[in-house]
Amino acid sequence: MSRLSFLFALVALTAFVPLSAIADDHGDTMMKKCAEVCNACQIECDSCFQHCLDLVASGKAEHKATAQLCVDCGEVCSTCSTLCARNSPIFKQMLECCAKSCEECAVACEKFPNDEHMAACAKSCRECAKMCMEMSKHDSK
Numbered sequence: 001m002s003r004l005s006f007l008f009a010l011v012a013l014t015a016f017v018p019l020s021a022i023a024d025d026h027g028d029t030m031m032k033k034c035a036e037v038c039n040a041c042q043i044e045c046d047s048c049f050q051h052c053l054d055l056v057a058s059g060k061a062e063h064k065a066t067a068q069l070c071v072d073c074g075e076v077c078s079t080c081s082t083l084c085a086r087n088s089p090i091f092k093q094m095l096e097c098c099a100k101s102c103e104e105c106a107v108a109c110e111k112f113p114n115d116e117h118m119a120a121c122a123k124s125c126r127e128c129a130k131m132c133m134e135m136s137k138h139d140s141k
């Protein structure tokens with residue numbers, strides 16, 4: 001199986017296995033909630049990334065840096081969500097990274113307060129950063 005085929009299969013599998021089912025096996029509702037918040041932020045960041053690309057394509061080059069932050073933040077949120085759902089032994093390091101990434105993305109998106117799409121991304125990033133910081137202070141194991 002090629003690497004690309006494997007990735008598509010993995011993505012398809014995650015559509016059938018909700019994060020809540022994975023986290024419930026560990027009985028940890030805080031980890032489940034954190035995984036869900038990170039997942040929601042990943043979706044918002046990926047959507048905002050596409051929005052920024054559209055803006056850049058229409059000649060608004062000032063959105064290029066924000067597009068990069070959104071796509072990178074979305075990737076970090078996705079990884080953090082996965083590690084929280086697994087109750088990974090390295091989730092705390094990822095929580096700290098995710099919180100920092102979300103803060104940077106929120107600051108970038110907040111530079112465009114009249115853009116509803118970017119405001120929604122900033123809000124989601126702020127919520128995710130807050131949750132990740134709270135979770136990084138707790139011992140879930």
